[in-house]
Amino acid sequence: MKRLVAVAAFSVSLLALTSCGESSSPAVPGVSPQKSDVLAKAPVATAAEILPGSTMEKIKQRGELLVGGSLDAPLLSQQNPATGEMEGFDADMGKALAKYILGEPKVKIVNSASETREALLANGTVDVVFQTYTITEERAKQVSFAGPYYTSGLTIAVKKGTTGIAKPEDLNGKKVLAGANTPAIPAIKKLAPQAEIITFGSDPECIQALKQDRGVAYVQDETILIADAKKDPSIEIVTKPFTTDPYGIGLKHGDEQFKKFVNDWLKKMQDAGAWQEVWKNSIGTVVAGEAPQPPQIGSVPGS
């Protein structure tokens, strides 16, 4: 029954989405969440932009863009088991970049455990990384960042009816759930040093643990928590994001030519409204309203 409600809610939000998409941009009819349409507005680079001897030329010759990403991040980069296709914001951005270089969205996702992204870029296993890759000056010593292309932040979810948790500092002395190896762990340690952190390997496990009262709160990226709260009405989000995580596109360190190329593409994506389409098709399916203002390219130290 719960599931039925969730499905209904989901389809209603989809309906709302399609209708608003149609009304706002009648020039592009049938804005529906289908892959081919999502990238309709995505630009393609001119031959002159693919400089000889550059990384993009190498990719073009290979005929495939190698993207470092996840398989199990709903709304961002999730493999659809039924089709094998990658779905979500990060996944579609990767496809859009592939379309820009190759003329068609041909990508190969290299599943990267988040600790090793720097190494994957350094030794050329992947061309780019789209994986909630927060730009930091520390990381910028090892990789180059194009973007930021999206800004998110950590927030807190609790079981409905829980009281006494309104800000990160309230987590002190409580049992707090977090995904193993996620940025939530250092963030909690900093803001609520007395919290007892319990980690699990995946988001559904953390949700299950929260519902079974293994901890009173769950700290995770806002996008993921919004999706969870939509799927499961017994969970609610109690704060605005308390961190600002600008996500960048990871590139090989020092490849300025490619960085400029990717930044130009990102600008064109935003100008053409393609960025907004990708957002609506993924994160926009659970977040009400219009697509937010994309972050200013190069606005973050390290980008």
Add this chain to the structure above:
Amino acid sequence: MSTVLFDEPGPRARRRIRVATVLGTLAAVALVVLAVRQFAANGQLDAARWQPYATWPMWRYLLDGLWSTFLAAVVAAALSMAFGLVLALGRVSPRPWVRGPAAAYVEVVRTIPALLLVYVVLFALPRYGLDLPLFWKLVVPLTVSNAAAYAEIFRAGINSVERGQTEAGLAVGLTRLQTMRLIVLPQAARRVLPSIVSQSVGLLKDTSLGFVVSYGELLYSGKVLAAYNGLLIQTYLVVALIYLVVNASLSKLARMLEARQRRNAHA
């Protein structure tokens, strides 16, 4: 041995056994019913939660994962058997400078959790410029740790071959290496075959560490599926069922091999 410890039960004992069986079964059934009712009360038996696993694409995805499990297990087994054989030969070598390192490797590696080895390959090696592809991030630590186990099995096999066999080989003028290769190893291999199979089942179970590495084996596929459909418990139950069927079949194979060998030994 076990059969000589009791007589065939008489009529009274048989009746007692029957009564106890019935009572025990009733108690067990009652417990199961209670558990299932609680399970259902929590909504875990809702048709909607199981419906995805009645569809082919979900199974195809998991079976793809199973295939990757096999691939990793077979490669890791082949490599660690080869490495283990070298180690075992090292441990029975008459030269101390060969014996020492081989023994040290086995004794040290045997005491390090496979998960810790996985962490080393996952987090430590990339810092020193060695970033293996995902497949090898799982296979290398499994090989390192299972090589020690296979080495001990092979060594037990080699030691179980009577000394006279080696002496006879040397007496007819074979070199030490030839004796080992032509006389001792073939006999040893046959004796340890069941242990090899059960160790390989253990290795297949160890590939579930792919969950940590993000290598797309069976358990990790389950993780991706659960992230997609949010059906954590159902997904892991199905994954457990697949492991059970596959490993039970392999164990059965091991027992058949063992039985055949015992027959051959008598013949």
Add this chain to the structure above:
Amino acid sequence: MGVLLEHLPELWQGLIVTFQLTAASFAGAAVLGVLVCALRVSPVRVLRALGTAYVETLQNLPLLVLLVLAFFGLPEIGIKAEPLVTAIVVIAAYEAAYIGEALRSGVNSVGKGQGEAARAIGLTFAQSLRHVVLPQALRTVVQPIGNIFIATTMNTALAAAVGVVDLTASAQRVNLVEAQPIPIFVGAGVAYGLIAAVAGFVTGRLERRLVILR
């Protein structure tokens, strides 16, 4: 080296948890293992089948799957325990299958005449098992059981999957903060090595003391 000293309290706490996990689950596994062995050699067919089913199920599932399933599944049928307790019970149940099998092979290695003699002087099944067969079986399986103990220690590392912060998990957490994997993981490895070395020493001594000179 500096990182190890700096984070010694956390790592020490992790080591204590690893000790607790190992000691408690091995003790549980030993008790349960004797029971499993008794089931597998029992005169009653139903009980034998029960023992076989137990061993087959537990030996053929990866411990990681068992842990995750028990941790998240059992609360759904109304059984909920702390992560540490869940981990101990699951690891004990898992290793009991191996101990049961080791004991059974020990029982089978005891000479047939011993069993026949025990029966001849009128001992019942339980008595002959307890006074004659098991004491002898134990001696032959000291080494295999020592190996199972070491395996149990290694397997406790998987408890991290259900939120228990043992030695491996605390090492990994320190690494997340400090990003110095080599000293941290080598330090943890040495600690495990020491546990296993102590276990090896004890089993060696036990074997020598228990061995029957014929």
